[in-house]
Amino acid sequence: MIPRYIVDFAPAELDTVQTDMIIIGAGIAGLFTALQAAKDRRVLMITKKSLFDSNTRYAQGGIAAVISEDDSPEFHRQDTLIAGAGLCDPQAVDVLVHEGPDCVQALIQYGTHFDEEDGHLALTKEGAHSQRRILHANGDATGYEIVRALAEKVQSVPNIEVWDDHFVLDLLTEEGECVGALVQKPDGSRVIVRGGGHRTLLRRYRAAVPLHDESGGGDGRRHRDGLPCRRGHSRHGVQSVPPDFSLLSRRAALSDLGGGTRGRRRPSQHSRRALHG
Numbered sequence: 169m170i171p172r173y174i175v176d177f178a179p180a181e182l183d184t185v186q187t188d189m190i191i192i193g194a195g196i197a198g199l200f201t202a203l204q205a206a207k208d209r210r211v212l213m214i215t216k217k218s219l220f221d222s223n224t225r226y227a228q229g230g231i232a233a234v235i236s237e238d239d240s241p242e243f244h245r246q247d248t249l250i251a252g253a254g255l256c257d258p259q260a261v262d263v264l265v266h267e268g269p270d271c272v273q274a275l276i277q278y279g280t281h282f283d284e285e286d287g288h289l290a291l292t293k294e295g296a297h298s299q300r301r302i303l304h305a306n307g308d309a310t311g312y313e314i315v316r317a318l319a320e321k322v323q324s325v326p327n328i329e330v331w332d333d334h335f336v337l338d339l340l341t342e343e344g345e346c347v348g349a350l351v352q353k354p355d356g357s358r359v360i361v362r363g364g365g366h367r368t369l370l371r372r373y374r375a376a377v378p379l380h381d382e383s384g385g386g387d388g389r390r391h392r393d394g395l396p397c398r399r400g401h402s403r404h405g406v407q408s409v410p411p412d413f414s415l416l417s418r419r420a421a422l423s424d425l426g427g428g429t430r431g432r433r434r435p436s437q438h439s440r441r442a443l444h445g
């Protein structure tokens with residue numbers, strides 16, 4: 169029998185904090201959603217590390233979006249489904265290929281500086297993509313630049329309160345609806361956070377969870393809560409980047425990190441630091 173909650177706790181004995189929306193995690197998903205949501209409500213962001221430390225910070229290669237006039241959402245869709253080899257959720261792919269360009273514009277408006285070429289966004293053609301549609305920043309420090317821009321923006325929005333070094337132990341549910349979270353504070357004490365007003369708690373359905381920070385905690389919480397987990401128990405949706413360096417020669421690892429098919433990008437200090445620890 170799987171216990172409903174992972175730790176024993178007595179709600180009546182704990183302080184309760186009320187907010188409009190709770191966001192767990194400060195990667196690109198959490199930061200971006202917080203900025204969108206804070207336009208008309210109070211947002212509490214909870215992260216076990218800091219605003220500037222997540223898997224997103226370490227993402228190197230770039231973001232694929234239909235930017236070029238030679239490209240189209242249909243081309244992007246076909247490339248994605250072929251590369252996905254039957255594992256893609258077609259509805260999710262449709263969202264990706266149609267909403268991606270607007271999201272890229274939003275990232276730019278929030279202050280992200282993508283690399284440019286001749287006054288236009290620089291696009292590379294990589295992997296299974298048939299068109300030039302990969303944006304990057306500072307060569308291969310794309311995630312670092314996105315986190316810098318979004319985190320700085322989040323810090324400037326009065327409607328967003330950030331709790332870093334706080335760990336979400338469990339999601340709290342009532343009648344099958346997620347209403348809050350049990351949170352461990354840095355001093356080890358616990359607090360209940362409830363989403364009021366809009367009664368909203370962002371449940372994170374991560375499409376890809378890199379190994380850097382992956383402990384499977386999110387899946388476990390959703391499973392015990394009986395909340396949907398679209399990835400199920402398959403590891404197919406788990407992205408492991410970068411490849412295990414111990415299995416690669418340093419030369420191969422460097423070419424994997426730094427090379428687009430056009431060979432335009434060179435490994436930066438960022439990726440050299442990743443390799444040398």
Ligand SMILES: Cc1cc2nc3c(=O)[nH]c(=O)nc-3n(C[C@H](O)[C@H](O)[C@H](O)COP(=O)(O)OP(=O)(O)OC[C@H]3O[C@@H](n4cnc5c(N)ncnc54)[C@H](O)[C@@H]3O)c2cc1C
Nearest residue numbers: 193194195196197215216222223224227228229230336378
């Ligand atoms: C080295 C590397 C290279 C990559 N390269 C690329 C690339 O080129 N292109 C690409 O598209 N993707 C790439 N990725 C993958 C990409 O980084 C991730 O898919 C993306 O960043 C996931 O964003 P996210 O916001 O969902 O989660 P994350 O960035 O993983 O953020 C998760 C957040 O949740 C917090 N958290 C987790 N559990 C708890 C808890 N219990 N309590 C409180 N907080 C919690 C974490 O502290 C963190 O803030 C790469 C990843 C790595 C590591």
